[in-house]
Amino acid sequence: MAINIPRGTQDILPGDVEKWQFIEEKARDICKRFNYKEIRTPIFEHTDLFLRGVGETTDIVQKEMYTFQDRGERSLTLRPEGTAAVVRSYVENKMFGNPNQPTKLYYCGPMFRYERPQAGRFRQFVQFGVEALGSNDPAIDAEVISLAMEIYQSLGLKKLKLVVNSLGDIDSRVAHREALISHFSPRIEEFCSDCKSRLEKNPMRILDCKKDKDHDFMQTAPSIIEYLNDESREYFEKVQMYLRDLHIDFEVDSGLVRGLDYYNHTAFEIMSNAEGFGAITTLCGGGRYNGLVEEFDGPETPGIGFALSIERLLAALHAEGIELQTETKLDCYVATIGENAAEKSVVLVHELRKAGLTAEKDYQKRKMKAQFKAADRLQARYVAVLGDEELERNVINVKNMETGEQEEVMIDQFIAYIAGVK
Known part of the structure; x- marks a missing residue:
């Protein structure tokens, strides 16, 4: 009986590997110019890391993690994303004590999620990500976004769309949470089981539901922008100002919430507008996560980062008809x-x-x-x-x-x- 490759994975063969190497080297070179240093974390971590770091209400934790017990009966999980592991390492290795701050890191490696395989989406996939820890300056939000845009544009992509939003600080989030609960409660029985469970745990996650995205109550849900306090509003305005100063086109999308619990203040996504790219247009997503370091018993430390899929980047290049000039002679x-x-x-x-x-x-x-x-x-x-x-x-x-x-x-x-x- 032949043994085939597991569903949701792929072999990257000679001829294609060179394209991956080209992209990774390009991204590494850009990170070097932005003064970001590479970090490599284990492919598996203690499961609690992702329960605390990613959030128990997320689809990743509830449905998608590859979790197993080792011979010492410890619960371990193949990493589904990169930020939690980087923050764990930041705290464990006391990088907050380094004289050069903020700490600016990047990573590249395989991630694992038990999702339904489809075009551009795999159960083992490769993420390139960036994390900047230790600064509350909105200028570094703009820097992180500009770094992501530079990677795509340096490869020749032109049909890109950047959307940004603010999820506000804790006070803004609390006010918005109460408004969402009041809004959805009267008709929550019309929503899927996931949305019902999210109503009290994390109602903002209802806005990210794919099943009920066309429900009329989704269109009239209160926007987080309406509940930003003065400090959060000023912060978001400065991020937008810096993006304009850098001549980076963007749109504000008040419905952008991102899929992980740790985000606050700035959130953003980069999408492909290329014809025929597919229904899932997101190439890259990220945002600010003040409070995550403290969740891992570290000192109060703000942070912001993003992760992009190499597979989806390759798909975007293909959609725009861009051939990478890899050297194979x-x-x-x-x-x-x-x-x-x-x-x-x-x-x-x-x-x-x-x-x-x-x-x-x-x-x-x-x-x-x-x-x-x-x-x-x-x-x-x-x-x-x-x-x-x-x-x-x-x-x-x-x-x-x-x-x-x-x-x-x-x-x-x-x-x-x-x-x-x-």
Whole structure:
């Protein structure tokens, strides 16, 4: 019986892997320019981390986590998102004590959620995320948003839509919560079971319901914007001011609530407007999460971040017809005729690689014509032909595959020749 790949996962094969590497390197380079440092956390954490950090009322915790017991009967969970683990590490490693603040971090790695697989959505997926901890300045909200936009725009994406909202501070959230409960209570029986359970636990999450999004009570629900106190309103206005100063187009969407419990103040999403992209248009989401560090017994520390899906980024590139210029060409292919020449080619290929060049040789004892075909498939810039006769004369023939020109080179000068002309 054949063993197939698990549902909701994918193999990323050579030819596609280079696209992933290109995107990841581009994002890392941008983070370096913004002075964000990489952090790597475990793929699994104690389950309590996500119960406390993500929120017990979220779909992630209630329906989507991959949770298991280890041999010590400890409950562990494959990470469904990146922020909780980064904040846990921030507290555990006392990064708040570093003299350089705010602490600016980024991560890249697989996440796991038991969702219904569909286009651009997997049960194992890769997120690239950024977290900035230790600043209450609205300017860093704008910086984080601009970093996310820079990643997409640097790859050539143009059909982007940025939406922002404010979820307010604690006082604003409490006032809005009471208004939502009063609004939905009279007709809550018309809503799905999830919404019913959220009414008292976290009524704002009702606004994020996909099943009841077209219910008429959704359209008339009180907006958080109406309940922002003066401090929250001023903060949100400054975030918008900085975005305008950075010439970043955006729309205010009072219905944007995000799906995790830890968000407050600024929330944002970046979407694709590309034709044919699909029903799920969100590429990236993030926001401010003041209070999350304290939830993990750390000092009072504000924070803001975002996470983007590499899979959905690739889908957006495809929708806009953008081909990434990944480098896959080979510098030199060494083709041989004869036993002694084949033995010598092992050393020559090794020396090419040590010199920083990409090199390959024949390992299947194919004829010269087949070796040249292999070199073509590998897009080799040069093919070096070595026979036993050439070996006796201590020379090797080098052919430029683009121009067709061929030159005889002394073997002891071969590496330098390829390095100089590649």
